[in-house]
Amino acid sequence: MPTLQRLIAEKFLVRMKEGQVLDEQALKQLSDLFGAGKKIKADDLVKVFTSPPGGEVQ
């Protein structure tokens, strides 16, 4: 059923895409995190935000 958290997550992801700060790879990781239905952890978010462009290994 549609929930507020889902609604917020969807809007959030759209705006993050519009913000053009994250590349497609990071956006997908973020989308996966928010769509997994599990508790989102800070460690996972840090990985997404610090992943190099295109997901290349530094």
Place this chain on the structure above:
Amino acid sequence: MIRLESAHIEEIRGIRKLDIDFSQKSFAIFGPNGSGKSGVIDAIEFGLTGLIARLTGKGTKGLSVADHGPHVDKTKFPDAAFVTLRVYLPTLDKSATITRTVSSPKKPKIEPADADIVQLFSEVADHPEIALSRRDILRFILVEPTARSQEIQAILKLNEIGETRGALNTAQNRLQTVQRTAEAQVQTARSSILRHLQIEALKAAELLEAVNTRRKLLGLPEIAELKPDTKLDDGLAAGAKQSEMNKQTALKDLKALVDASAGFSELAKAEAASIVGNLSKLEADPALLAALQRREFIEKGLDLVDGPDCPLCDTTWPDEQHLREHLQAKLAKSEEARKVQQALLKDGATVSAAAIQLFGFLTPIEQLAKTQGAADLAQLLTAWRADLDAFKAKLTTVAGLVGVNVRLEISWVAVPQGFSEGLTSLTEKINALPDQTATVNAQTFLTTAQLRLSDCRTAVKNQKAAAAGFAAAKLAYDTYCGVLEEELNILYDEVQKDFSTYYREVNQDDEDAFTAKFTPSEGSLGLDVNFYDRGLFPPAAYHSEGHQDGMGVCLYLALMKRLFGDKFTFALLDDVVMSVDSGHRYQFCRLLKTQFPDTQFVITTHDRLWAEQMKSAGLITSKTSLCFHSWTIDTGPLVESSAEIWGEIGTALAKGKVEVAAAALRHHLEYVSRHLADQFGAAPRFRADGNYELGELLPSVLKRLKDLYGQAANAAQSWGNDAAKTAATERKAALSASNGAANVEQWAVNKALHYNEWANFGKKDFEPVAVAFKELLECFQCPACQGWLYVTPRVAPETLRCACNALQFNLNAKPKG
């Protein structure tokens, strides 16, 4: 969501075995306190969610579904305690059954186990808020704004959103710390190369001028443009690149450290003092310190939660959700502690950045000391750096800061003994070295420049990555907060409108201009309500308890509508409007019927009048209501039913439990008297509160039926209908005979015969009483359908009849003339 078709309950709470047919309709269960009504609500809630709300939350420490969910005689046999619910799933247009046992509450048996059905049951299980008790509604109304915000956020599952926001904030803070560290490292690396090149700013032209002067001297081509991969020592022979120090730079590095050491005591002094001040504040306020320590502890615990077992104390909760809510509620209580925590960690990060700057001075000298044979100084600097590193690590937590409080108070740099002497000695040693030739000087200048440029490039690259990470995390946090605020404002606005509308509908006679105002702010939700156009006030300021109850239910309904939309098809209301007066209850029924026509409400009440009002208002019918007349530990709720009551009384008497049989008979008579008084239009002495006693109700019913039979006999005679006259006369005579045996008419004059004394009777004394009343009540029933007789129409009745029409007496006499 769902609609409930039927429930089979065994050994749950106070229920032994009970079947209820809900027929997907709104349903009322009424009966005296302690008759087992709430046990039904508990059982349905358990069947749908695996939880029993009254065994969790505040004030329920030590209670659990596993231990207290089964009937008290079955606590050691949780397999015997189970609920089977047959439900209709409107969105799937399917029916299914779900069976849940106390022994395995998380693994219900679902039939058919179609994926879509299982998924839907899983979603329903995630919504324990379908059950509302009076205890719950007070949470919305009579609480502080912060607590209200928590309660409403919990019901709307906003706590999950809060967790996500918290995770985004934590990620942002961590990446900000990473960025600050990276910035400090850039600054250090930049100072190092500027010192070496002896230039003011790290600009390409100035850098190339300094480098090309040395390259020219060495006969190397000048570098025209500084590119990201440009090597300043490009072209130097491999041997010339050996790591020999540049004497001039070594002396500059030593002087820089000496100069810097004069200001060591001033490094991040204000921030260190601020940390000490905040720690003193904590020391002076043990409660604040405890809140803060708990905060860190709980934050850590929340992060480790993975199931219903608390990672902090091993307590097992009904489920992970309850545990999270519990920990979050504790966190929310320590707002002041949070502010102190943030200030401490921010100052800690600044001191940490200053330590990194210090490393920038120490590192080249440590290397120099090693290569120049100053072993003592090298060792001293290595130990000092390690000490500063360990100190720096403690600046990231409050507990760590508490541990270095004394050091921060004195001088956190903690210059080791022998440092100045070692530094002087090394300076003298370097000064004493012969000057390097111009060629060696140029060569070492270029190799050192390349080394430091490389360090600088790496630091800048890391800083850019850190800045990008922090920017992304900040954008994510700000965006999430922005969306959250927008959606919450929309939500609160809608809930506020619906809440006001519902409340006005219930109280339209005296508060048709009622309005409410939510004032959301971070972490709290203020609620003010209009009081007779005199302004907005907190709900408890002027409104009565009954009005506050009404507000609670209206707010709950508004929240449910927002939470589920058109999928709000089921709710359990456990004794929630008891303080609402009878006049407003009709309006409440109308509200449920008109605003929630597709929602099945299962309502319990101990107030029989309220149950009758629900019937009168058309919210429920006789078929969609159930009355428990009493409860015993052996039988569970005793359902008020003429077909079963005599069996129950017989069973109780067989066990010698006269008091149980007496209570059952009395409750049954109370029910029947009230019902028949209504059906016949009997005229007991009027009571404004509607609380008629059996002693005044049953005699009035008897008199009314006698009159009706008399009226029927007279009418039959007027029409010349002898058969009807005989039938009416015979029933009247039977009624008189039974009445005589039951002694009802003697209640008022002979106390020894009063029903209050039955419980003190012996078995042999009570048995004839039960038989007499059974015979008496049969006079009110149709022998064919067992249904109770009634008159129709209710005003100026023309017929006394039963539902099957086997008994039908005309009450209208033939007009004269």
